Amino acid sequence: MHWLFGDQLGPHFLAPGDGGPGRDTPVVMIEARSVFRRRRFHRAKAHLVLSAMRHRAAELGDRVTYVRADTYRDGLDRAARGRPVTVHHPTSYAAVRLVRALPNVTVGPPRGFLVPMADFAAWADGHGGKRLRQEDFYHWVRRGHDMLMDGLQPAGGRWNLDHDNRQPPPRGHRVLPVERPYRPREDEIDDEVRRDLDRWEKDGDVSFVGRDGPRLFPATRTEARRALRRFVEHRLTTFGAYEDAMLAADPVMSHSLLSSSLNLGLLDPAECVESAEAAWRAGRAPLNSVEGFVRQIAGWREYVWQLYWYFGEDYRHSNELRHTAPLPDWWNDLDVTAVRANCLRTTLAQVRDTGWTHHIPRLMILGSHALQRGWDPAAVTDWFHRCFVDGYDWVMVPNVIGMSQYADAGRMTTKPYTSGGAYVNRMSDLCGPCVHRPGDRTGEHACPYTAGYWAFLDRHRGRLAGNQRVSQPLRQLDRLGDLAEVRRQERARGDTPP
Incomplete structure (x- = not known):
């Protein structure tokens, strides 16, 4: 069998x-x-x-x-x-x-990934095994699998078009002007699943969090292929430019919504990359969008899978910043009503209602808040695993321990990924209606992300002192005239919902 x-x-x-x-x-x-x-x-x-x-x-x-x-x-x-x-x-x-x-x-051996584990281990060992940069790995995979290449050179002459893919959302739009994503139709199997889950909860056998509305993501190979085709034909064009942007009324933007299908094994990563590349070569999609999509799959997804196994099981226990605070109940319960900060309230509501947000709300709103509050990275990892439809152990351990919570002190990334409210304000429409002001560190309208950012740097200035990528904000710390008030304010706030 x-x-x-x-x-x-x-x-x-x-x-x-x-x-x-x-x-x-x-x-x-x-x-x-x-x-x-x-x-x-x-x-x-x-x-x-x-x-x-x-x-x-x-x-x-x-x-x-x-x-x-x-x-x-x-x-x-x-x-x-x-x-x-x-x-x-x-x-x-x-x-x-x-x-x-x-x-x-x-x-x-495993299937559903591009690179055999032994090949990755040989590549990683050849790079010293400690600081393995995703960009180097991405170049290696593209060369080895002839993905988006013109001979020995990257298509278009550049490996990474990320500079073209950081546009804020278009002004005057509540939603991105692009065709909606593929959505499946439920059937009698979904009805049976819902009845079973209802019974399990009623019997007290299991407990869930979040809402189970109409199923939004493919559950079959046929549905997954339709979702891939719709993305490539109707949504890939605008994916690149706005892949880091956020709109309150449009959590999906131009994202593919294919991560759950890939992680269930319904799609193979090679077919996704090949479909996107074919669209570019046929003139149906711009290179920056195609390269951004290819990098998500052949670069980041593959990199995360390989690091999960290469770093070993103890990697999940990394906690170089010594963060030990427990996750508060309002976070665990996805209690949106307790939150005043519009960006966090909106993002938590998306998680509650769908079990999904795209990578920027995950990293720069959810992950950033957890990092600034000093929550236990293992607990944060488990929360992402439980609460996201595409969350699996291999997905979340590197993404959260390494990328989001900087718990490995730079084995995976070059700096902590956290920021003040200015970043969210630039890349979204979430700050306008908020009771907080992104430029305020203290006072009645102080932005919890702005205050939290400076408090985080202040707490960890000793550990981060040798990191060139945060040297400038570290130098600014002592020039902040209100740093003492930021410290007092953050101590008083504790884990009160922002």
């Missing part, structure tokens, strides 16, 4: 060769209730994962044995009954430990 985990749902996970099953090998899928007991997941995430698994089982028909069990071990015992089982390398350390501890289970 071949075992398919719930994030291995595309056809490439059943293709023969390289440790894969034969064409007629029976398949087992296990829906383990214990997964939902361990964490308080977002309800929309639980719905999406179960819907995707059950849809895949329906597609496989008589070939699959679909088991609903308390644990994976129980489910496999019932399905395999001692027969040999193969499985592709799972996507978390906990799952790898599980499959390697089970009798008669053979673990093959």
Whole structure:
């Protein structure tokens, strides 16, 4: 038998060769209730994962044995009954430990990524293994896979067009003037999933956070391919310029919304990159948009996956800034009513309602607030894992520990990614109606991000003193006439919702 985990749902996970099953090998899928007991997941995430698994089982028909069990071990015992089982390398350390501890289970290499782990390890070791920059990795992947290349040179002569992709939202628009993204239609399988989740909650068996409205993300290969096609044909053109911009009434902007499909295994990263590149070569999309999209997948997503395994399991416990404060209840419960800061209230509402926001609200609003408040990075990582439909252990450990919370002191990034309210004001329309003022550090209308930014630098000036990328704001600290008041104000605020 071949075992398919719930994030291995595309056809490439059943293709023969390289440790894969034969064409007629029976398949087992296990829906383990214990997964939902361990964490308080977002309800929309639980719905999406179960819907995707059950849809895949329906597609496989008589070939699959679909088991609903308390644990994976129980489910496999019932399905395999001692027969040999193969499985592709799972996507978390906990799952790898599980499959390697089970009798008669053979673990093959992972699928759904571009670079074999051994190849990445050789590349990383060749770069010293400590400060592995994403940009260097990105160039290497593009050369090795001939992605967006003209011979030996990058298409258009530059590897990175990020400078062209940092425009604020267009003035006078509440929403970006672009066609809406693909949205799937629910069916009887979704109805069944929702009834089951309702029953589990009512019985007190599990507890969720957030809302489970109509399913917004693909649960099948067919839906995922439609979403990819719609993005490339109708939305990719405007993706690049505004990929870092935010609009209160338009959380989606021109983003692809393909991360959950990629992370469920419904799409393969190579097909996404190839579709975008084909659009550019046919003159249907500008290079800056295509390069930005390619970098998200072949650069960042692949880089995060590889670092998760290369840095090892202890990486998740990194805490170089010694942040230990617990996450407050209003944050854990997605209690939007407690928050006055418009940017944070709006972003938390998006998470509550959909289980998704794009990368800038994640990093510069949610992550930045957690970093400024000194929250335990392991708890922040777990929160992102639970609350986002595309959140998995391998996704969130590097993204949060390394990128968002700077808990690894620069192994992954060159500086802490946090800022004052000026950045949010420049890149969004969120500050205008806010009770806070982005330029105020103190006083009645002090922006919690602006005050929090200077308080963060002040707290960690010793640890950051050798970092050239923050040397200028560190020099400014002692020229702030109101620094003592910023300190007092931030101590008094504690974890009161901003």
